Amino acid sequence: MCFKNLPVEFDSEGRPYLRDDVRDPYGTERSPDLNGGSVATLSRDQIEDLLARNGHIQQKNFDPVTRVAGALAFHSVVDLEERKVLESRSVATLFRGYEIIMMGRDPRDAIYITSRACGVCGGTHSGTAALATEMAIGIKPPPMGIVLRNMLSVLEYLLDLPLHLFMLAGPDFSENVIRKTNPEVWDLATGTPAPHANVHGYSTMGELMTDMNALSGSLYLEALGMTRVAKEAYALIGGKFPHPQTMVPGGVSATVTISTMNEIYLRLQQFFDYGKKCAAIYDDIVDFFYDANPQYRDVGRTPANLIDLGVWDDPEAYDATYENCNEWGEKRWATPGVIVDGQLVTTKLQNINLGMEEFIDHSFYEEWNGQTFQTDPLGAPLSPHHPWNKETKPRPQAPNWREKYTWSTSPRWDRMPMDAECTARMWTTAAAQLLPENPYIDPTGHSLKLLLPRGREPEMELEWKIPDVWNALERDRGRAYCVAYTALVGLNTWHQGMELMKQGRTEVSAEYKVPKGQRLGVGFWGAGRGYVSHHMMLDDGVVTNYQIITPSTINASPRDPWGTPGMYEIAALNTPILENSPEGKFQGIDIQRSIRSFDPCMPCTTHIHTDGGGVVTREVNTCACGADD
Amino acid sequence: MTDHSKKTLVAGVGYQHLSDLSFGSILAERMKELEWPEEVWVEDFGWGPISILHWFEESPGKNFERAIFAGAIERGREPGNLYTYAWLYEKPDPEVVQERISEALTGVISLENLLIIAHHFDALPSDTTVIELEPVEQEWGSEMSEIGQQRLTETIEWIRAEVHARPGPNGNGRKEAPNR
Numbered sequence: 150m151c152f153k154n155l156p157v158e159f160d161s162e163g164r165p166y167l168r169d170d171v172r173d174p175y176g177t178e179r180s181p182d183l184n185g186g187s188v189a190t191l192s193r194d195q196i197e198d199l200l201a202r203n204g205h206i207q208q209k210n211f212d213p214v215t216r217v218a219g220a221l222a223f224h225s226v227v228d229l230e231e232r233k234v235l236e237s238r239s240v241a242t243l244f245r246g247y248e249i250i251m252m253g254r255d256p257r258d259a260i261y262i263t264s265r266a267c268g269v270c271g272g273t274h275s276g277t278a279a280l281a282t283e284m285a286i287g288i289k290p291p292p293m294g295i296v297l298r299n300m301l302s303v304l305e306y307l308l309d310l311p312l313h314l315f316m317l318a319g320p321d322f323s324e325n326v327i328r329k330t331n332p333e334v335w336d337l338a339t340g341t342p343a344p345h346a347n348v349h350g351y352s353t354m355g356e357l358m359t360d361m362n363a364l365s366g367s368l369y370l371e372a373l374g375m376t377r378v379a380k381e382a383y384a385l386i387g388g389k390f391p392h393p394q395t396m397v398p399g400g401v402s403a404t405v406t407i408s409t410m411n412e413i414y415l416r417l418q419q420f421f422d423y424g425k426k427c428a429a430i431y432d433d434i435v436d437f438f439y440d441a442n443p444q445y446r447d448v449g450r451t452p453a454n455l456i457d458l459g460v461w462d463d464p465e466a467y468d469a470t471y472e473n474c475n476e477w478g479e480k481r482w483a484t485p486g487v488i489v490d491g492q493l494v495t496t497k498l499q500n501i502n503l504g505m506e507e508f509i510d511h512s513f514y515e516e517w518n519g520q521t522f523q524t525d526p527l528g529a530p531l532s533p534h535h536p537w538n539k540e541t542k543p544r545p546q547a548p549n550w551r552e553k554y555t556w557s558t559s560p561r562w563d564r565m566p567m568d569a570e571c572t573a574r575m576w577t578t579a580a581a582q583l584l585p586e587n588p589y590i591d592p593t594g595h596s597l598k599l600l601l602p603r604g605r606e607p608e609m610e611l612e613w614k615i616p617d618v619w620n621a622l623e624r625d626r627g628r629a630y631c632v633a634y635t636a637l638v639g640l641n642t643w644h645q646g647m648e649l650m651k652q653g654r655t656e657v658s659a660e661y662k663v664p665k666g667q668r669l670g671v672g673f674w675g676a677g678r679g680y681v682s683h684h685m686m687l688d689d690g691v692v693t694n695y696q697i698i699t700p701s702t703i704n705a706s707p708r709d710p711w712g713t714p715g716m717y718e719i720a721a722l723n724t725p726i727l728e729n730s731p732e733g734k735f736q737g738i739d740i741q742r743s744i745r746s747f748d749p750c751m752p753c754t755t756h757i758h759t760d761g762g763g764v765v766t767r768e769v770n771t772c773a774c775g776a777d778d
Numbered sequence: 779m780t781d782h783s784k785k786t787l788v789a790g791v792g793y794q795h796l797s798d799l800s801f802g803s804i805l806a807e808r809m810k811e812l813e814w815p816e817e818v819w820v821e822d823f824g825w826g827p828i829s830i831l832h833w834f835e836e837s838p839g840k841n842f843e844r845a846i847f848a849g850a851i852e853r854g855r856e857p858g859n860l861y862t863y864a865w866l867y868e869k870p871d872p873e874v875v876q877e878r879i880s881e882a883l884t885g886v887i888s889l890e891n892l893l894i895i896a897h898h899f900d901a902l903p904s905d906t907t908v909i910e911l912e913p914v915e916q917e918w919g920s921e922m923s924e925i926g927q928q929r930l931t932e933t934i935e936w937i938r939a940e941v942h943a944r945p946g947p948n949g950n951g952r953k954e955a956p957n958r
Contacts, residue, residue, distance in 0.1 A: 268826065268885010312883050320876070363876045364898070376883075377832045390829075391885055750884070 151495045152504060154181040154564040157530055165503060167530035175506075175532045177710040181564035184490040186452030188719045190712065193551050196226055196236045205230040209737045213242070214744055221705065221749050224550075225721055225740055234740065237714065237721035238550060239705045241557035244513065248541040251695035256282045256663060256670075256687055257398060263683065263697065264392040267750060269312070270676035271391035272305045272383070274683070274697070277672035281685040282398040283469035285670030288661040292464030293654055294400025296646045297386050299461040299482070300413065301393060301401075302674075303639035306571070307420050308379035308390075309677030309748075310632045314427055315361065315372035318625055318745040321738065322434050323361035330728045330738040334441050341437060345429035348606070354437050357430060368430070375423060382416035385409050400658030410646055417639045422604040424633030428611050431629030435622040444727055449621025449720040449743030452490060455573035456562050456703070458501060458673040458680050459485030461638055463585065464645060471526045471671065474498040478673065479583050482590075482638045485673065486577025487562060491615070493580040498673050499529060501562070505682075506534035507698065508559040511552065511707035515542040521686070521694075526669055536684035536696035537669060559706040559715060560698050566709070568619070568716050569680035569700035570747070572627025575613055575634055589637040599633045602640070621720065621746035628748065663690045676700060678748045704747045717744050786941055787842040787903070788814075789823040791849035791889040798913035798926040802849035802889065805930055812934070818941050823847070827882040827892040834901035844905040846937060849889035850926075855912040858925035860933065865893055865906040872898075907940075909933055 151159070155175075156168040167174055191199075199206045207229060212222035220243040226236040247266050251259060259278035264271040276298055283289065290298070313319075320326055327335045339355035351357035360366040380390045386403045387393030395403040438445040461482035468477060478485045478498035486496045487504070495501065503525065509516065517540035520533040531537060548554040561567070578584060579597040591598040596614040613630035616623040649655065672683040679700035686694040706715030714722065720743040728738050790806030792799055806822035814820065819838065823830055833839040847865075855861065869875075875898045878891040889910070896902045911933075914923040922930065 269883065271885070316883060317880065364872050364879075373828070373831075376828065380829065380832075391826075 151500050152563050153184070153489075155504060155532070157503060164527075165500065165529040174530075175534065177508075180711045181713075183565055183713065184452065184454070186454060186490065186565065188714060188722050190714060190722065191235055199228075199235065200226065203228075206235065207735075209735065209740070211737065211741065211744075212240075214741065214749070221744075223717070223721070223740070223744055225737070227726060227735075227737070227740075229726065229735065232726040234721050234724055234726070237718040237740075238554055239557070239707060239715055239717040239744075240548065240555045241705055244543055244545070244556040246541065246543060247697060248695050249543070251692050254692050255690070256285060256685065256692055259683070259685065259692065259695065260396050260398070261392070263695075264396075266697065266699075267676075268391055269309055269750060270305060270678070270681075272301055272387060272393050272396070273674060273676040273681050275393055275396040276302060277674040277681050277683045278685075279396050279398055280469065280672030280674060281670040281683040283670070284471055284672070285668040285685050285687050286398065286661055286663050287469075287668075288399045288659050289467070289469045290400035290659055291654070291656040293405075293646065293649045294657045294659070295462050295464040295467055296642055296649060297401045297403065297405060297657060298396070299642045300639065300646065301383060301387055301396075302460060303635055303642060304379050304383040304386075304413075304417075305391075306635045306677035307417075307632065307639070308376045308383070310571070310628055310635065311372040311375045311423075311427070313628055313677075313748045314431070314625070314632070315366075315368050316363070318742075318748065319361050319369065319372070320363040321742045321745060322358060323363065323366060324355070324359040325362045326738065327358060329734075330730050330736050333729060334438075337441055338437065343433045344436070345433050348429035348609075349426050349433070354433065357433065375419070378416045378419050382413045385412055397658055399661050402658060405646075405655075405657065407647075407650060410643065410650070414643055417636065417643060418602075418604060420632060420636035420639070421601045422606045424599075424636045425601055425606055425609050425611065427629040427632045428613075431626045435626045438622055442727060444725050445622060446618050446620055448724050448727065448739050449624065449746050450723040451568060451619055451716055451719045453488060453619040454490065454565055454567050455488040455576055455619075456501065456567040456569055456680055457483065457486055457573040457577050458498065458675055458682060459483045459577070460574065460675040461642065464649070471499075471669070474673065479581075480585060482584070482641065483574040483675070484578045484581040484583050486573075486581055487567070488573065488576055488580070489563075489565065491619075493577060496577065496581045496583060499525070499527065502671065502673070502682075503529055503531065503535075504562045505536065505698070506532045506561050506564070507536060507539050507696075508534060508561065508709050510559070510710045511554060512558045513544055513546055513553050513556050514558070515544045517542060522669075536682065536698060537671075537686065537694070539696050540694065541696070555705070555707045557702055557705045557707060557715075559709040560703045561709055564709075564711075566706065566713055566716050566719065567703055568747070569678070569703040570624060570627065571631040571675075571677060571679050572624060573679055574675060575627060575631060576615055579613070579615055587641050589640060590634065597630070597634065599630070599637055601633055601637065621724075621743045624746035624748075663687075665689050676750070678750055699750065701747070701750045705749060717747060717749070720744065720747070785817040785841075785843045787819050787821060787845040788937055788941075789821045789845065789847050791823045791847060791887065791892055793824060793887055795918060795920050797915035797917055797919045798911060798922050799850045799916050800920075801911040801913070801922065801926060801930065802847075804922065805848050805933060808930065809934060809937070815941055823892065824887055826885055826887060827895045828879070830892055831896050831899055831901055834896055839901075842903045845903045846907045846909065846940065847889060847893065848909040848911075848933060848937075850911040850913045851889055852913055852916065853910075857912050857914040858923070858929065859912050860929050861910045861912070862936070863908055865897070865902065865908050867893070867897065869898055870894060909936070
């Protein structure tokens, strides 16, 4: 059964339909079944009472949360005696409004405008906008255009992942941080041999952690250098980074020759050895923490509910139609899918799309009226809260924990909070076993085997295993393995490109006209961090609705209509306080590790406010520190 | 003449289409339309500080002996004034650098972030001068304010005088506090 909460079932031919025995099928009166994934929360009155009566219960606000992309604040209430988090609130403090900027524009502008939603994954937004536009106007790129887009995404992720692993989240596992927050763990590290010393070259965990130090550690500096390698390769196709100039509806506008392909390969191959190293480092870090204190398994723990749209299209299968999205989706190098309580429940893009709703009960927006579409283009039922029906109506106001407190919305799938991750893409791919035949990546049902070619290091098979617990450390470990996975997809893609060149199929874009009438499109894609969708509606050649959902919108979401927290909030609530800082020097490192493990990217999450005349005025910045009610 | 013989870098930093806040990028654009001595390299640095750091680490970036950076920064000073100073700023606390890097990694274009990050990694030429405009207009738009445009002309004249006369890096000697 795909949906447990939405009243959507499937006929004998697998077509979804709406049950006719449910009154107000998309009403929010009934609380959803969270598959045992519910988390206990206290009311605001209870929290205020506890704060007033107990000196050991304190508020800990992170505003901003540092070492994340963009403006995120996090409010928590911590019981320092019981060593637990009593309340957590994730606050996206900026509103930028790309959905509004897109209104009334030529759809071809979407690629270039929405790219500016993010300074890291601008290419992802360009590509996703291209997919949405192609579906809406009915064109399909030639195979080489698809291959080059795949390669652009590979290279963008290969920039993004090292940033997270060693420059943003990585310092949480550095000597400088651990010495300060958990001196006993640091002492243990200095005497603990590193199991993968033969791969990464550090004989003890202490040495490894010293090189994780921000600014001075060689792993930090190496990652800074690797971002350059990926950017150089990216610019060979995209012209520039992070906002590619060559993405067009129907393919790309770049001229790519054998020489370009070779220059890309020279850079891509550097990630084969780097992938081995990243996995070895994070395997050692994660296992060391588990051994140091098994309670680290609870840091950032959330239900294993993950969602991904898949990415990297089959150049012969992708036809840009919604009608065939299930077929071309399942042929991607990363299989689309939803994991509920650790189990794969669907790999169909249509089902993923149907199950997605966006709520704004605790977000600085007004509710919209009406429902433009009762069904998707295939006649399957759509929620009034679905992105194709959603309208973005910003309503800036003072934050209030009881009501509205963030610019992020609450996307839910089948009414459950989801985790959007690059690891989700590995998980769904491993479990679904639908990957095209290839020499390097082998999904086993419970793991993903990754055969990395010889570089300076010998050929090596890595195996990322679906974890038995879903927590902060496993998110970070997954990202480390994702370097290898992404590099191997890059290698497969490179081979595809070379083969097409050999066949003389070097056309990279298709001609098109923007048709009249009402058209719908959606780009199903992903950033280095995971899930990205752009839903587009056109009327007579102009955009009449545009909705973006990003991984951090999903993860940073506030409470939903049923009071269920978003994933950052759940992760913090489940986190035991293991920090051992001297009295009065509480850092909140366990909470910070929980949040950073999601690789937050807030510029994507909150989408320059316009005044009534449609003129962009300025960013609206909502400080989270004033939300005391 | 090869790029290696370029000794002086003049770089404008900023976003486009933000009226006076685009001072740096408009300056670079205007300067590229003019004739300059052969040793002068004009660059639009309207891109991420980390990428610029990488640029400084390789040729031609690493070859410069002298750099002049120009951009608009709001610091609460008299709007429309120009402030010129030698970049003699002490290296900030590593946590501050890491904060700036976190911003830079996510694509934020900022003159001050650029200077702090490049300085931290010893990538700046030892002779580095900064020209800042305190913006008058900060709204969306491709036109600078009247005062901003006047300052743009003055800045180009000042740079021309500097690169011809080369009186030294200290400008008017004003040292600004960081934008915090």
